Amino acid sequence: MAEHxxxxxxxxDEDCCCEECSGISVTAHEGALIGTLTGxxxxxxxxxxxxxxxxxxxxLAARLSEAGGVIGHIKAIVSEExxxxxxxxxxETAEVRSLTPSAxxxxxxxxxxxxxxxxxxAHMHETVGAVILS
Amino acid sequence: MKFLIxxxxxxxxxxxxxxxxxxYMREQLGIEKTVVLENEIGRVGIDDRVxxxxxxxxxxLFAGCVCCTMAGELTLTVKAIxxxxxxEWIVMEAxxxxxxxxxxxxxxxxxxxxxxxxxxxxxxRWPRLLKPMEHLLPLQLAEADTVLINKTDLVDEAALAAVFxxxxxxxxxxxxxxxxxxxxxxxxxxxxxxxxxxx
Ligand SMILES: Nc1nc2c(ncn2[C@@H]2O[C@H](COP(=O)(O)OP(=O)(O)OP(=O)(O)O)[C@@H](O)[C@H]2O)c(=O)[nH]1
Ligand SMILES: [Mg+2]
Numbered sequence: 632m633a634e635h636x637x638x639x640x641x642x643x644d645e646d647c648c649c650e651e652c653s654g655i656s657v658t659a660h661e662g663a664l665i666g667t668l669t670g671x672x673x674x675x676x677x678x679x680x681x682x683x684x685x686x687x688x689x690x691l692a693a694r695l696s697e698a699g700g701v702i703g704h705i706k707a708i709v710s711e712e713x714x715x716x717x718x719x720x721x722x723e724t725a726e727v728r729s730l731t732p733s734a735x736x737x738x739x740x741x742x743x744x745x746x747x748x749x750x751x752x753a754h755m756h757e758t759v760g761a762v763i764l765s
Numbered sequence: 766m767k768f769l770i771x772x773x774x775x776x777x778x779x780x781x782x783x784x785x786x787x788x789y790m791r792e793q794l795g796i797e798k799t800v801v802l803e804n805e806i807g808r809v810g811i812d813d814r815v816x817x818x819x820x821x822x823x824x825x826l827f828a829g830c831v832c833c834t835m836a837g838e839l840t841l842t843v844k845a846i847x848x849x850x851x852x853e854w855i856v857m858e859a860x861x862x863x864x865x866x867x868x869x870x871x872x873x874x875x876x877x878x879x880x881x882x883x884x885x886x887x888x889x890r891w892p893r894l895l896k897p898m899e900h901l902l903p904l905q906l907a908e909a910d911t912v913l914i915n916k917t918d919l920v921d922e923a924a925l926a927a928v929f930x931x932x933x934x935x936x937x938x939x940x941x942x943x944x945x946x947x948x949x950x951x952x953x954x955x956x957x958x959x960x961x962x963x964x
Pocket of ligand 1: 704706719720721726727773774775776777778779780781782812860861915916917918919945946947948949
């Protein structure tokens with residue numbers, strides 16, 4: 632595997648949640664932070680992929696609220712050929728909507744206010760990042 | 766070409782409304798050509814795939830907000846849609862952080878389009894969000910033609926009455942305000958009000 636070029640001095644391992652290691656990208660807009668993770672979920676069916684991701688998203692919402700954040704919307708799409716789900720968390724629970732869209736590809740975006748980037752990254756990495764492999 | 770802007774905070778139910786409104790326009794009003802324009806703040810689009818999965822014609826604008834950072838892209842995209850497709854309606858879902866009146870003003874100034882604004886508010890989260898989002902929520906309502914106070918299934922009557930008064934205090938005096946639950950389906954006359962029919 633090619634050596635990563637590290638511009639900052641910390642140890643990169645599976646716990647590291649910098650963009651390079653975790654795949655989580657974070658942008659800012661008008662006081663909100665937008666964390667995005669895209670990748671694949673290893674599961675035996677799209678339903679179990681959906682269940683795993685919706686629990687991770689619910690856990691992320693709980694952790695961000697706990698850290699004093701204001702959740703805007705945490706939402707995701709999980710799909711395979713012919714079948715998929717949209718998952719959405721605005722408070723404590725996840726709502727799931729089934730889709731008929733065109734390994735299970737997954738995209739998750741978390742929009743949150745009032746927490747620092749490191750907090751969003753760390754929690755996103757430990758919850759959603761444990762399910763979506765970037 | 767008519768233009769509808771759907772605004773309102775993150776997660777208030779904008780995409781849920783589109784999933785009801787677009788079939789109503791097609792099946793009940795016989796409007797064949799509607800283009801949905803999805804603007805999302807994240808770098809990957811999610812709602813556009815929900816809508817295109819439902820079979821609608823969708824264009825996406827991602828990783829920015831058309832009321833500010835992507836204002837130029839919006840006018841270019843609308844121009845291109847007009848030239849390529851010339852639909853009867855463009856229905857745009859703004860990001861949950863957009864000020865719909867900025868979009869309306871850009872469309873009017875640059876393209877001479879007079880857009881309508883429908884703004885959603887989440888009845889359940891309104892009391893909790895109003896303080897931390899006081900720079901955003903009240904202003905999003907500032908030029909709404911119609912306002913839907915959504916998720917009434919999640920609040921009791923007293924809470925809804927309080928949210929109604931609060932929302933109303935930020936709306937223009939002639940805005941029409943409807944408490945709704947997208948989960949239980951909308952009365953079709955609300956769709957007509959959103960579209961400004963029989964005006
Ligand atoms: N209980 C209840 N839930 C609703 C209602 N309307 C929408 N929801 C849920 O609220 C969540 C957010 O709805 P969306 O339609 O995705 O909201 P949005 O405004 O498009 O969100 P963004 O595009 O991220 O700003 C989803 O999980 C919906 O299922 C309603 O009337 N009642
Ligand atoms: Mg939406």
